Amino acid sequence: MQPHHQALIVIAGFLILIVLRVPVAVSLILCGLIGTASLIGLAPAMALLSRAPLEFAASWELSAVPMFLLMGTIVSKSGLGDSLFAFFRLVFARLPGGLAIATNFSCAGFGAASGSSLAATVGVGRLAVPHMQRAGYDLGLIGAVCGCGGTLAALIPPSIPFIVFAILTEQSALVLFAAGVVPGLLTAIAYAVMIVARCWLDPTLEGRKADGARAADAEDLSEVIVGLWPIALLTLIVIMGLYGGFATPTEAGGLGACSALAIAIARRSFSLRQFWEAVSETAVTTSAILIIAVGASVLTAYLSFAGFPAFVGESLSAFGDGTWVLLATLSIAFILLGMVLDPLGVMLLATPIFLPAIEAQGLDLVWFAVIVVKYIEIGLITPPVGLNLFAARGLLPPEFPFPRLIRATMWFLLAEAVVMVILFSLPGLSLWLPSLLR
Amino acid sequence: MRAIARLAAIASTVTGFLGKIAVLLMMAHIGLDLVLRVVVGTAPEGMPEAVARIYMVMVVFLPMALTQSTGRQIEVAFFADLMPRTLQRIQSVFAALVTAGLAGLIAYLSFDVALEATRRGERLDLLAASLPIWPARWAVVAGFAALALSALVQAFGAAPTLPGQSSEPV
Numbered sequence: 388m389q390p391h392h393q394a395l396i397v398i399a400g401f402l403i404l405i406v407l408r409v410p411v412a413v414s415l416i417l418c419g420l421i422g423t424a425s426l427i428g429l430a431p432a433m434a435l436l437s438r439a440p441l442e443f444a445a446s447w448e449l450s451a452v453p454m455f456l457l458m459g460t461i462v463s464k465s466g467l468g469d470s471l472f473a474f475f476r477l478v479f480a481r482l483p484g485g486l487a488i489a490t491n492f493s494c495a496g497f498g499a500a501s502g503s504s505l506a507a508t509v510g511v512g513r514l515a516v517p518h519m520q521r522a523g524y525d526l527g528l529i530g531a532v533c534g535c536g537g538t539l540a541a542l543i544p545p546s547i548p549f550i551v552f553a554i555l556t557e558q559s560a561l562v563l564f565a566a567g568v569v570p571g572l573l574t575a576i577a578y579a580v581m582i583v584a585r586c587w588l589d590p591t592l593e594g595r596k597a598d599g600a601r602a603a604d605a606e607d608l609s610e611v612i613v614g615l616w617p618i619a620l621l622t623l624i625v626i627m628g629l630y631g632g633f634a635t636p637t638e639a640g641g642l643g644a645c646s647a648l649a650i651a652i653a654r655r656s657f658s659l660r661q662f663w664e665a666v667s668e669t670a671v672t673t674s675a676i677l678i679i680a681v682g683a684s685v686l687t688a689y690l691s692f693a694g695f696p697a698f699v700g701e702s703l704s705a706f707g708d709g710t711w712v713l714l715a716t717l718s719i720a721f722i723l724l725g726m727v728l729d730p731l732g733v734m735l736l737a738t739p740i741f742l743p744a745i746e747a748q749g750l751d752l753v754w755f756a757v758i759v760v761k762y763i764e765i766g767l768i769t770p771p772v773g774l775n776l777f778a779a780r781g782l783l784p785p786e787f788p789f790p791r792l793i794r795a796t797m798w799f800l801l802a803e804a805v806v807m808v809i810l811f812s813l814p815g816l817s818l819w820l821p822s823l824l825r
Numbered sequence: 826m827r828a829i830a831r832l833a834a835i836a837s838t839v840t841g842f843l844g845k846i847a848v849l850l851m852m853a854h855i856g857l858d859l860v861l862r863v864v865v866g867t868a869p870e871g872m873p874e875a876v877a878r879i880y881m882v883m884v885v886f887l888p889m890a891l892t893q894s895t896g897r898q899i900e901v902a903f904f905a906d907l908m909p910r911t912l913q914r915i916q917s918v919f920a921a922l923v924t925a926g927l928a929g930l931i932a933y934l935s936f937d938v939a940l941e942a943t944r945r946g947e948r949l950d951l952l953a954a955s956l957p958i959w960p961a962r963w964a965v966v967a968g969f970a971a972l973a974l975s976a977l978v979q980a981f982g983a984a985p986t987l988p989g990q991s992s993e994p995v
Binding site: 404405406407408409410411412413416417420433436437438440441444445446447449450453454457628633634637638640641642644645648663666667669670671672673674675676677678679681727728729732770771772774 | 841844845847848849851852853854855856858859862863873874876877878880881882884885886887888889891892893895897898899900901902903904905916917919920923924927928930931934935937938961962965
């Protein structure tokens with residue numbers, strides 16, 4: 388049997404294991420080990436496995452992940468981002484679905500100070516959900532906007548997925564961060580347009596009768612703007628660190644975590660117990676996501692040994708004009724994998740397989756990074772393993788049925804489809820900001 | 826079984842605690858290094874190496890048992906949830922045993938590597954000094970061993986009880 392055919396069997400075995408609820412990381416490592424052993428023998432495979440996990444994890448670049456996670460958790464637990472919601476609530480008060488739009492843009496703003504989709508969903512949702520519930524918003528819309536808005540943090544810098552992509556493809560994380568800004572804002576705008584259209588057509592979605600007026604907020608805009616200083620300062624520190632040339636992404640993450648802690652202490656909004664909770668959550672989340680990265684590195688190393696990426700490239704080129712076939716295949720693969728795997732697992736597993744074909748087609752890797760991060764962001768809100776949907780579900784009353792949340796999310800996926808078509812058709816949107824940095 | 830369960834709980838707590846300490850140390854070391862560089866213009870060498878080779882290894886591997894015991898491991902529950910209850914229990918035992926087996930194997934394999942690194946006092950050479958990195962090797966061993974124990978206890982806890990057996994959870 389050809390090694391790449393063997394690789395197909397190993398991939399099928401991996402899918403069977405995850406269907407049987409074996410942890411994703413364990414399934415990846417086990418299949419990588421079995422595949423490698425079938426190629427080079429058991430003893431050499433074991434020898435590789437004895438060193439591979441540490442060699443992959445001991446990465447300076449990857450250390451940015453726990454630091455940005457810690458920053459996001461501190462921001463979320465200390466309420467540093469609370470003023471964002473108050474600000475956007477006032478700005479969008481007159482629009483149909485104003486509170487949902489405010490939640491959406493607050494998530495984008497929160498992403499600039501955290502880099503974590505889950506932190507954005509929980510951090511903003513904790514505040515926005517009670518407001519929307521009081522106003523009588525549809526619970527499906529509430530959950531969907533929190534879950535989907537949170538994914539914007541994957542695109543808005545600093546973004547953990549872009550850091551991982553930069554490591555995988557040896558790109559500059561700073562250039563990739565810049566590439567995510569316009570697509571991130573475009574996605575936020577697409578969500579907002581969809582929310583406005585839906586609430587305009589069906590006012591009951593925002594708890595309003597067809598002819599009813601929206602309640603105006605009595606808060607003073609100038610006071611709310613002044614209240615934005617903690618999140619603005621934190622974002623400024625991180626961006627200055629990154630683009631001022633005195634901090635690498637990891638250092639900027641560490642600086643961001645230290646600054647978030649200092650600001651939270653200065654505002655007296657953070658106890659020692661909350662800080663320890665933030666540290667605990669960071670340790671557990673980092674371990675849960677990076678052990679999958681370790682597993683993906685073991686399986687993709689085997690797939691490379693087996694010549695699987697070359698096999699995929701050759702198979703796709705047999706279809707004639709490679710570019711669109713490649714992009715269509717890639718899209719299907721990322722969407723399907725995103726439905727059953729966590730985002731980093733999808734990226735670490737699929738990117739090395741498609742990378743040689745992308746390079747062979749002469750496609751821009753920065754643009755490809757945006758497409759990959761968009762797909763894994765979509766993976767965060769596609770059932771059955773939409774991690775952000777589970778986080779959003781936790782914000783809603785326990786009796787609210789999960790399928791209703793999934794149905795409400797379909798509208799956001801429709802908006803995502805429109806954004807993807809725009810990004811595929813106009814690569815310049817993703818490449819304009821990076822071109823200023825290059 | 827109770828003794829193993831107690832040992833697994835202690836292992837999970839201790840390794841989890843050390844993982845959290847590593848997060849704190851990572852943040853403090855990076856922050857201090859940046860402050861020194863900005864204020865004094867220079868900082869002791871070795872921060873990136875310490876972060877990558879020591880703290881990072883501790884953060885990734887040590888909390889694994891805590892992740893497993895608190896149900897925070899990332900897994901696909903959707904398909905398993907569609908199965909009948911009895912099948913679900915069998916599937917839980919299977920998943921936990923696979924996890925325990927693989928984690929035990931990696932702990933065993935990395936034990937030799939860690940022992941060898943400790944014997945020769947593995948260090949990373951910097952410009953003016955060297956950084957001992959062999960302790961991080963033990964973080965991999967401890968992390969996977971604790972995970973194996975945790976998963977093993979879960980396997981026994983989830984196993985369908987046979988007639989005449991106590992159904993008391995371990």
